[in-house]
Amino acid sequence: MLRWPGLLLVSAALLSLLLHLASIFSEQLYAWATQQPYTESELKKVTQKLSDVAQAEEARPEGLKGVKPADHQQVFLHKGPLISEKPPAPKPVVKAKKTSPVKVAASRVLAVASQASAVLAEKPIIFASAASSVAPAPLLASAPEVEEVLPPLKESPLTAEQTYPTQVEITYAYGIFPIRMSWKAENGRYALKLRGALFSKSRTFVSEGDVGQQGVIPQRFADYRDEKLINEAVFNWEEKKVTIKDGGTTKVEELKAGDQDIFSAAFQLALQGSRMKDFTFTVASGRKIYKDVPFEISGQASLRLGDKQIEAILLRGRFEDRTFDFWLAPQWHNMPVRMTLSLGSEGSFDIWANDIKINGEMVLEPQSNNHNSNSNRMMRR
Template structure:
């Protein structure tokens, strides 16, 4: 499957801003660094941009995406179908991802919340697997994320997302900050259905993906595991589709994975200056 991917880097050199002390912010962008002559250290954190994090019009427009899903679970390969429904109504949003596989049953994630000048503000996250449902409620008055199943609360950090909304928030961030380059890192607090932690997405190259929907140009972002049992999270955002996710891949430490590949081109087409992310021609 991976042989179908043609990675093509954008010829835009990364610059190194003057180092600044680490700061806590709703969105943190860590610049790419030059080749080090000393032992590698954690990249310094750039000052957050002033003003809205995700200005109005930066989020992708409403769309329903269908995916061809390939994966492996407990050593068995499987194929499935999936859909992602992304809807904005006024200042509210709903994202609904559903995957159904023969023998494995259905898997659904739903994120609902508000849209502000900071982008998505989740209020409730639902994870359904067969007959089991878990929820995360973002209680902003109390400053905590409350989980079902008697799981302890987690601190609600500024800019926190859930595991579904973060994919759309990243799209809005890249639409709003087109100066971001390969090697930059975006740090976002992310909640699952049972805990929360900061995810660090490294911005990768622009690639031409050979998908069931056809050839699509997309920017790859990757979250590497940072502790035992962490999963690798990869997402490819297409500028010609408002940076909606045309591919999403989750890989477990044991090698199990789920790879969602865009099956059909959606009717909507939004182009927030995609010329800045055209890949090199492949000889």
């Protein structure tokens, strides 16, 4: 009799554990159940070109380069100085003709007329003195201050179309696990971050530095595990040196203009690909330097991403047994919609874009979301 209560308790505990695991893995389980297979056509001859994009700074007029637009504009209104009116001209005095019947009346009229002319003659002097005695009104002190806030300046639609996005968010799929990437560029600086997590474990890559007419110029690349720094590459462009710090070991290598880290390289090709004459540059991770990796356009393929079929150009770099594949989409500012890195002992990555948001606009939605929205519309009908 005691065995049944024990079995019930064990069954309840197992069921509780399964429900707990299901809640933890709900996102991954849903992705596994609803994911569409990512497809890639065979490589073919390149028929598209990398779009010619530029930084917003390059598109500004010469006199405004380096000037940050004001977030708010303030306009102060004030009263001007008082303007005295010109005194009216005195009316001509018409002397009354003498009348012969009454001399007394004529003399009185003459006296009144002379007094009137005297008064009129004095009036211009009174006006002039009054006007000169009026002090000009202060410009700001005596007038109430009126503040008007205008909306921030906006760039023209033409400029916006020709410039590289300042903010991009991409969710890549690594199997059934999402990896989120964010790109931000502002005031000549950029920040690039990729992060994936499972349970309490996480892996984060960070690249940051300058961005301008020469494209992406990394200053630091860092690799974190569970929010703890495990290795990094620090770029010193003044001394043309890059310092690799991996655990307790440190080594210094030479740098040359155009060198990148393993993730900034994709954005350098996106920004400068249409202008670059030579696709060869050094690629650094937090553990190793890959010297003078030659990249070349290897072809074009149709990729099935999210809810769309996308034409992407493959730029492939090789270093010994390592390969760096970046698939760039010209229709989305040469965004890297797929990245395949084979780094030997450092591991390999093959990540596909599942959703993309550019400057706040969702340009690629997940296939599952699109399918669900279509189903909801059918149900409403």
